[in-house]
Amino acid sequence: MMIRTRFAPSPTGFLHIGGARTALFSWAYARRHAGSFILRIEDTDLARSTPEAVQAILDGMQWLGLNYDEGPFYQTQRMPRYRAVIEEMLAAGSAYRCYMTPDELDRLREEQRAQGLKPRYDGRWRPEPGKTLPTPPVGMPAVVRFRNPAAGVVAWDDLVKGRIEIANAELDDLIIARADGTPTYNFCVVVDDWEMGITHVIRGDDHVNNTPRQINILQALGAQVPLYAHLSMILGGDGQKLSKRHGAVSVMQYDDAGYLPEAVLNYLARLGWSHGDDEIFSMSQFCEWFELDHITPSAAQFNTEKLNWLNAHYLRTVDPERLESLLRVRLEARGVTVAASPSLAAIIALHKGRVGNLNELANVAEVFYIDLQPKAELLAKHLTPETFAVLSDFVAHLPDVAWESGAIGALIKDCVARHGLKMPKLAMPLRILLTGLEQTPSVDALVAIFPREMVLKRLTAVSEARHSPTGCS
Structure with a gap:
């Protein structure tokens, strides 16, 4: 069997961390088995879907390097096909028109709640042998409902969660086309997965309740039912639902914040999946190792400190x-x-x-390329009369020193020794005057990076503007 997976986001917001992990796992499973990875944009929510959100998804996928083999496909461009399938189902009796108004449905649900019942459609327009249906109201548009099986169970062996069974009696007849003829989300998903030959649906466990309905529609169409793997949610470090304060922001905001995509991918791969004790690995290694039975069914926790640690590692390598x-x-x-x-x-x-x-x-x-203006408080703190003297000594010898860190380091040691001072008395003024920072790498290596002329300019500019009581400059 040729493995075919898909990532099918709705463009009603940005591509966030949870969606990126779903895309990564779907992509990796296809790569692991030499299959195909499809990108599908589920944009049937016309009121909330925006071109900007679509572009954010595409940008996020590109930045992460999750290249897709087919797509992107847009559901709004497949409306004629969905409507054709609905007509076929109406003709076959697996779907029917329902003229129940929204107000009638609301009243029914209120009555059911008052009786302690589960609110649900009562099937009044569902065709049954020997049942007389009401006369359709003149001029009233109808929704189309799927004729869900009335008995038995719908079951699947979830590749993450294990066996799941739902009684069909718990499922009412789902609307698959609105009164204006627009097909609904659950129906479009079914047709797409069927006609795109999706073999494995890897998605978040917030879709578990959709799965039995989708399986029943697929079976009514005579379609092959894919295998399902529902990924548990990602929680914040405090065990609460992941939110912006935990890191549930647009993937592209991680780019803005200075993260490398390989660090983000490596971190996402370990959210709910493991390969022994391996923490750092390439995406090629991940694809070699990735199998769905290594995914934990329990929720994963997002840890920003761990992500930062990985990012620092990738910056070094x-x-x-x-x-x-x-x-x-x-x-x-x-x-x-x-x-x-x-x-x-x-x-x-x-x-x-x-x-x-x-x-x-x-x-x-x-700081190496701008017209540096060190903060006045740092100058006041580190440029004292005694530091001006040793700094002047250092500057006087700079034109003749070999321009490499070893020779510069030796000159720094000689200067502080001649003035009876400790190393920081010269090192700190050098850091402040050259970079405006108190924390830098080794000061001799720092000085050596600059051109000699720039060092002389930065060291003398402040010295000439500030005269010490001893007259040193």
């Missing part, structure tokens, strides 16, 4: 040229022109082990 390209784009978006010197590659090499995301890396990289 990502291809240097790619990292430089990503960083350059971020700097240019800030209006920072990346000059030939200092070398952006050298800046990255010095700092990438000290940051957690691309934005943090951009923060430290941009």
Whole structure:
């Protein structure tokens, strides 16, 4: 059997973490079995679906690298086919027209609740042998309902949750076309899964209640019923439903926040799935290992600290040229022109082990290319009369020192020794004057990244503007 999976989001919002995990698992299962992965946009909710939301889904899939083999297919473009199938079902007797008004249905449900019954359609327009149906109201449009089996059970062996059985008596006759002729979500899904040859439906467990209805419609159509795998929800670290404060934001916001897509994918892969104790792995490894029986049926918990840890790992190990390209784009978006010197590659090499995301890396990289103005409070804190003296000594020897970290480090040690000071008395002013930051990598390596002329300019600019009581400058 050729494996065919699908990801079928509704474009009524952004592609969030839960949807991205569903897409990842569906994509990986198809890749694991050399099958096909289909993208389908379920945009029948015309009031809520927007072109912007569609684009957000496409952008998110592209950023994550979840390439699809077919699609995207849009349900709004398949309306004629849905209507044709409904006509076939009406002719076959597996569907029927219902003229019950919304007000009548509301009153019925109120009466049922008052009697302690489950609110449901009572089947008054359902054709039955020997039953006389009411006369259709003149000029009133009808909805179309699926004639659900009245007895027996609908059952499936869920590939995550195990055996699930629902009595057909618990299911009323589902509306499959509204009064204006628009097919409904559950019906469109069935026709699409059938005609697109979907073999495995991998989706969130919020769809479990839809599954028995969809199975019954598929069987009424004589269609092959796919296998189902319902993924448990993702909870926040506090055990509550995942929300924006936990990280349930648009996938593209993770891009904006400086995460690498491989870190997000690696993290999502471990949300409810495992391969032994493996924590860090490539997507090619994931596809080799991925099987649905390794998915836990219990809810997964989202842990931002774990995601940050993974992202820091990938920043340290990502291809240097790619990292430089990503960083350059971020700097240019800030209006920072990346000059030939200092070398952006050298800046990255010095700092990438000290940051957690691309934005943090951009923060430290941009100080090498802007007209730096250190904060007055930092200058006041670290530039004292004694530091001006040792700084002046250091500046005086800079033109002659070999421009590499070892020689610069030796010069720093010589200067502080001559003035009877400890290393921070010179290292901290150098950090502040060169970067405006108190925390940097090794100060000798930091100085060596800059061109000699830029170091002299940054060190003397402030010194000339601030004269110490001893006259050192």
